[in-house]
Amino acid sequence: MSERRVDRELVIRYWGMLEDIAGKDAEAVTVPAQWKVRDLLDWVGSRYPAISDALYRVAIDGDIASEDDVLDGVREVALMPPFSGG
Amino acid sequence: MMNDFMRYRRQMLLPEIGWEGQERLARGRVLVVGLGGLGCPVAQYLVAAGVGMLRLVDGDVVQEENLHRQILFGAGDIGKSKAAVACTRLRWLNPKVVIEEVDAYFDEANFEALARDVDVIVDCTDRFDARVLIDHACRLYDLPHVYGALYRWQGQCSVFGLRGGARYVDVFGPQVCSAEVPTCAETGIIGPLAGLVAAVQAGEVLRLLATGNSPLAGVLWIYDLWRHRTSQIRYDKGPTDDNISQVAKSIQTDGEGVRQLTGHRLKELLRDEGVLLLDVRRADEVPRIEGSGVLTIPLGELPHKHRFIPKDKKIVPVCRKGIRAVWAARWLAEAGYEVLGYYALESENVWSDEASMD
Structure with a gap:
């Protein structure tokens, strides 16, 4: 039998103005195990185009991530914009 | 006490x-x-x-x-x-x-x-x-x-x-x-x-x-x-630090970081038509710099608008004190542009008398 990694469920957490764009603070999604952060952001951008234009950083399970990081085993992906108010 | x-x-x-x-x-x-x-x-x-x-x-x-x-x-x-x-x-x-x-x-x-x-x-x-x-x-x-x-x-x-x-x-x-x-x-x-x-x-x-x-x-x-x-x-173990240090290495440096150009050097460079002066200040900042070799893209708009910069040009970002220009230089180098250095308008007032390059 060929090795086939199963799809994974993770939670996307939208902080700050990204929550206003997405209309929710979090959502659970099931993604292919081989997906990288970049693939997930493409998916987010297709659902909420305004997020593609926003400035934010991605954290996976509490650590700043790059777009090349893989999502296998990840529980939470947070999209964190800088806040401006003071 | x-x-x-x-x-x-x-x-x-x-x-x-x-x-x-x-x-x-x-x-x-x-x-x-x-x-x-x-x-x-x-x-x-x-x-x-x-x-x-x-x-x-x-x-x-x-x-x-x-x-x-x-x-x-x-x-x-x-x-x-x-x-x-x-x-x-x-x-x-x-x-x-x-x-x-x-x-x-x-x-x-x-x-x-x-x-x-x-x-x-x-x-x-x-x-x-x-x-x-x-x-x-x-x-x-x-x-x-x-x-x-x-x-x-x-x-x-x-x-x-x-x-x-x-x-x-x-x-x-x-x-x-x-x-x-x-x-x-x-x-x-x-x-x-x-x-x-x-x-x-x-x-x-x-x-x-x-x-x-x-x-x-x-x-x-x-x-x-x-x-x-x-x-x-x-964030401290994140990839960003590495990226920035790699970028810094890819830019022409004088040992400390991106090279700041003197007014004299800039004028020499601008005789070359392949050099583009990129004004990264906001649109409301004066004096504006005029000339055929000048393009204006505020720093924050670079990720969206850098495609307007011809890839064959050598870039010199400019701003008032050089702070934003340094970041523009790093960003552009990372995006694959050739960056010659940056220029700060207030370091030497080459345009103090005339807000024009011509």
């Missing part, structure tokens, strides 16, 4: 503060940028705790819609200078603390004089460009940057740049300088959230002065007051 023992006794009972820590607080020099929802409580706590010197910077006046969260100000202060009112109140709160009033915005003209002799900068501003300038000042003088920021019911706090740690622009990228995020005036803000984030900032300043350490170094702390949810993001 003997005379003040009773005033500070309760915090000196904490073994982490003690007598020595209190003496370090009394020698501490703190710059607070912004006297809004964050700056007011930050200043109150620092003055009450007996820091040595507090320099308060804000060029704004008190407005009625500030009063619900900017708790140093009252109804009778509307229209008065925030810095002046805050200083009066804070001197009453603790006459032993040296309080410097700076009734001006923190900007490229004054940041060096305001930042060069302090131990820490507390970022309580509501403007991204000021936050980036604080980042720059902290790099220049090797200071910790105690960051606080608000959005509706949510707040962020972190200590950037402690002992060489990642800094604000490393984490959010240079385009943060003019990121489009709605302001408090547009989206609303709740007062106690400002107080909560300010209390965390003030706590980190006291801890930095007393002990030299902070658990928020390398960590972005986020709090959602509406849902009572806290989160932390570790």
